[in-house]
Amino acid sequence: MTGSPTLHPRVVLATCCLSLLLVMMDVTVVNVVLPSIRAQMHGSFSTLQWVVDAYTLMVASLMLLVGTLADRFGRRRMFLIGIALFCAGSALCGLARSVEMLVFARAVQGIGGSMLNPVALSILTSVYVEPRARAQAIGTWGATSGVALALGPVVGGVLVHWVGWQAVFWVNVPIGLLAIGLTLRFVPESRGGRGRSIDAPGQLLAIVALAMITSGLIEAHNYGWASPAISGFLGFGLLSVAGFVIVERRAATPLIDLRFFGAWPFSGAIIIAVLAFAMFSAFLFLNTLYLQDVRGLDALHAGLCTLPFAAGSMLCAPLSGRLTGRYGARLPLLLSAIGFGAGALLLTGLDPATPLGLLLASYGLCGCGFGLCNAPITNAAISGMPRAQAGVAAAIASTSRQVGALLGIALGGAMSASSVRGGVVQWGAFPQATHAVWWSMAVGAGCIAALGLVSTGLRARRSAQAVAALLDSA
Incomplete structure (x- = not known):
């Protein structure tokens, strides 16, 4: 590993957290800025979904x-390329004068974003070699993700109210440039122990499958x-x-080892x-439209209404880590299901x-459910896996989160699209159309509870022990 003569692990951690803050926020x-984008660019309901999902599609796919x-060509190098692409995509978003250009720019952002989360985690594991210090660093890094996700709507509301919707993209540029400077100065270069060959057919099929299924769900309304x-x-996607x-x-080095x-x-x-x-993702997407297009709130007040979600998530995320460490994944998963289910009902x-009080209570409960689920997901994914495979298992779990966010926007929009006319949410019809989504969320919460019980017995x-033995013997 090469880099600056004096290593500053805390600065490296801060730099990785800064990049994560950009991507996850x-x-x-x-x-929260979708109604403002639609008002200025006159985009359809499906294009609003694409503004969100073009980004998530790239992150999930890549x-x-x-x-x-990164393991083959250098983690620091890939990290720098990712930040640069993310900043370039952000600038293109701020300059966009059509919804099509905005969707393209969001895809560029997503390509850059896909390079940051997994590479940052690899950088941290190479810098923090002592197990306890590494665990604390990864815990701090993971907590940044939850905070960024939860605070995104609030920050967006403030920026669009005082500056304009373009500000949510332009603000990324100076932060990204700061991250580039810190990376060049403090982050050492590192590579994986041995190069893995690239599963090009598997990667291509994964991109096509996600793109086709997402397109079918989003464009069905049109x-x-x-x-x-x-x-x-949908057929080509399946x-x-x-x-x-x-x-x-059949692949010698598959993108995803199906034996897992x-x-x-x-x-x-x-x-x-x-x-x-x-x-x-469906919850935030639909409630943002409801608060602004049905309740008539501006972006600032709509963002402030999501504060209970942010508070619930930030309070429960560290609690989830402690519960998972002490009792395993089952208890926090059951509590997460209760939060999601009660909020949806x-x-x-x-x-x-x-x-408004009922809305805020729902947002707070869903925030608690979200905050409680992340630590047990990672814990369960790597549970019983050989140490050499734990990182791959955690990476697949992270990808699954992005796939879920991608499908949530597509499905939530598809289920409520009947209440949209000419790209405009219908005041009376939209809340009624979302009822199916909330009932589906309640069922999904029940599935999380059932899976939490079955997968931890x-x-x-x-x-898991049998699979670990199989992987060790391969």
């Missing part, structure tokens, strides 16, 4: 590939579910999923990650005049 900050590239275009999107499974079974899924704790963690982040009667632990 951008996942949610855009939600995250695993980037880890391999073309109709029975149209050949939507059938083609065929790509099948092709991905076949390719991964024989471990119940790992499989449960992946499904829970998809469910939890799908509920989280409060919204099943949503209408234009729903009391004795048989689950035995399955």
